[in-house]
Amino acid sequence: MLFSSLYKAAILAASLVSAAPAHVHNEHKRNLVIVTETETVVVTASAPLVIAGASTTVSLDTVNTDFAQSSSYATIVKQAQVTGSAAVVDTTTLSSNTEVDSTETAVAVTTSVADTTSTSSSSSTSVSTSTSSSTSLSKGKGITYSPYTAAGGCKSLAQIKTDFERLTDYEIIRLYGVDCSQVEFVLQAKSSSQKLFLGIYFVDAIEAGISEIASAIESYGSWDDVYTVSIGNELVNDGEATVAQVAEYVSTGRSALTAAGYTGPVVSVDTHVATINNPGLCSISDYVAINAHAYFDYYTEAEDAGSWLLLQIQRVWSACGGAKNVYVTETGWPHQGDTYGVAVASLEAQASAISSIVSVVGDDAILFNAFDDLWKADGAQNCEKYWGINH
Structure with missing residues (x-):
């Protein structure tokens, strides 16, 4: 196996930072993944994911927007269980120095509502109507x-x-x-x-x-x-x-x-x-x-x-x-x-x-x-x- 010199150099310096057909081979999943210094919780939900916090309850699709409206610090998943068709998780408020990382949905830990709002955006559809192959890749x-x-x-x-x-x-x-x-x-x-x-x-x-x-x-x-x-x-x-x-x-x-x-x-x-x-x-x-x-x-x-x-x-x-x-x-x-x-x-x-x-x-x-x-x-x-x- 040959791997690029760029990859090897980067790795040496790296440190860990806290009704479709049956052949759906590579369809992406919706996961809420939260990583902290002490534990990681992954919740997979095909149905809406509901996060129940001390001051807010939000769905997966609007998690960032709704947390921006919360008066408390952002919350982080500590325990998870599946109930019925939706995954429900309990949350606990953490301090602002806790790092949160996610592949697909990240709940930003910030010290103020304004900070979260500045990085939040409600989901909107951006549909390209062009079928031209002129874009060079x-x-x-x-x-x-x-x-x-x-x-x-x-x-x-x-x-x-x-x-x-x-x-x-x-x-x-x-x-x-x-x-x-x-x-x-x-x-x-x-x-x-x-x-x-x-x-x-x-x-x-x-x-x-x-x-x-x-x-x-x-x-x-x-x-x-x-x-x-x-x-x-x-x-x-x-x-x-x-x-x-x-x-x-x-x-x-x-x-x-x-x-x-x-x-x-x-x-x-x-x-x-x-x-x-x-x-x-x-x-x-x-x-x-x-x-x-x-x-x-x-x-x-x-x-x-x-x-x-x-x-x-x-x-x-x-x-x-x-x-x-x-x-x-x-x-x-x-x-x-x-x-x-x-x-x-x-x-x-x-x-x-x-x-x-x-x-x-x-x-x-x-x-x-x-x-x-x-x-x-x-x-x-x-x-x-x-x-x-x-x-």
């Missing part, structure tokens, strides 16, 4: 690819070959699964210099998935075409598996891959927050593979996406004891959707974010996504369909 080392039509069907070999004519600048192509004959088709569509980051998405069919990969490799390529194989995607973050279960899945996958003749890296991908909160994930993979998106950090502008991402790499590396390299397997910025704090979803913002990411951590990140995923539901911030870099 920087090219990174790798990019993710989904083999589905706008209606959710499987793209043909001819369609995938056409797509790949626009992806020749990327060294690594990440796939999430084996359905739709995607491994077979992509092996035929890619150039000889491109490598594949393959994935087993359904962990109840690991050996069957690896058998399909091996068959495609035998017919249309070699194991030299494979950069990495991942077993599972964001399983801990989504509450679908424990760290121990992920370890079992990776062990099963590694054994099947070895038997098929593969000797390269095997990983399980999760979010950077899930990895920080569950450092047991670090020892499972041959290197630490994370998904991280600056857009879901309420206080990060597009032009700062690269710096934000480097900080998350540093935090994960520190949480993992500096024992393994950290590689970002999914990061990007939507070109359409809601404005989320200072994060604007537009073509211009996407270009700025991608340029920043490529400039700061380009050799250590796979961009998300090659094309828009119009088969998805609108999802969080109404942006799930619109992460495509090739417009």
Whole structure:
């Protein structure tokens, strides 16, 4: 595995800073994640998240605005429980020197209402009506690819070959699964210099998935075409598996891959927050593979996406004891959707974010996504369909 000198230099100096189709492989989740000096609490809610505090009760979508109107210091999650269809958390008021960090929704700890108000913004929709491809985007080392039509069907070999004519600048192509004959088709569509980051998405069919990969490799390529194989995607973050279960899945996958003749890296991908909160994930993979998106950090502008991402790499590396390299397997910025704090979803913002990411951590990140995923539901911030870099 080759990692950029910029990444290594930064890591050495780093210190820890306190009705869609079934193949929804990479839909983003809404997590409220609060990190303090003493504990971390992650609450995942598909239904509205309600925060009950001493002086205010707010929903997830309006948490920052409503806290700005509170007369007390911002509150921080101390205990969490799921009741019915909504996650409800109890809060406790803390002093202003407590640092609060979040991937997707951060409750700012400030000393006055004015301070919070200055960084708060109610959610509004910024929809780009342009379909022009005139916005120039920087090219990174790798990019993710989904083999589905706008209606959710499987793209043909001819369609995938056409797509790949626009992806020749990327060294690594990440796939999430084996359905739709995607491994077979992509092996035929890619150039000889491109490598594949393959994935087993359904962990109840690991050996069957690896058998399909091996068959495609035998017919249309070699194991030299494979950069990495991942077993599972964001399983801990989504509450679908424990760290121990992920370890079992990776062990099963590694054994099947070895038997098929593969000797390269095997990983399980999760979010950077899930990895920080569950450092047991670090020892499972041959290197630490994370998904991280600056857009879901309420206080990060597009032009700062690269710096934000480097900080998350540093935090994960520190949480993992500096024992393994950290590689970002999914990061990007939507070109359409809601404005989320200072994060604007537009073509211009996407270009700025991608340029920043490529400039700061380009050799250590796979961009998300090659094309828009119009088969998805609108999802969080109404942006799930619109992460495509090739417009």
